[in-house]
């Protein structure tokens with residue numbers, strides 16, 4: 085199981101979370117990655133933790149003010165890019181363009197989707213992974229793997245129908261090792277989570293619990 089901690093724009097100490105994630109990953113052998121704000125990619129990557137961008141633009145070098153270029157996040161130390169997160173929705177052409185920009189740079193990619201239909205569409209574009217996150221459960225503390233297990237099962241089936249090798253992750257409300265195990269039982273190959281770690285008093289303790297059953 086892959087555990088990707090999306091720090092969103094939470095006011096947490098990104099480097100402290102990254103150090104905790106690197107420690108837990110080293111101690112347990114679990115694959116844990118952290119996706120900080122773009123401006124924090126470099127210091128987070130310097131901790132040694134697997135580091136992802138929360139988004140990359142579809143544009144390349146040129147007159148594109150405010151863009152987050154795939155080569156720039158890679159230079160800063162990111163090895164993957166999350167695309168089309170529910171809080172950073174993209175048009176279809178931009179998802180495709182951002183995917184190609186990330187791939188050309190050698191970044192791993194996850195395309196997020198709200199539901200199994202969108203998962204099928206996302207999988208068709210050929211990312212390394214897809215993720216299903218029902219928006220209504222994001223930040224709720226109610227885990228998708230328990231609140232809506234069918235959405236995870238159906239997402240796995242939908243991805244399998246269009247692009248069988250693409251792994252499906254799930255996210256929203258995941259906070260514990262039990263939630264991660266429930267996700268795995270539904271066919272998910274990883275989890276995306278945010279508030280459970282970013283808002284925790286002791287992120288390392290939460291991370292240890294998250295990977296305890298994998």
Ligand SMILES: O=C(CO)COP(=O)(O)O
Nearest residue numbers: 222223256257277278279
């Ligand atoms: O959006 C998410 C991860 O990308 C999930 O957020 P929460 O873990 O806070 O529900």
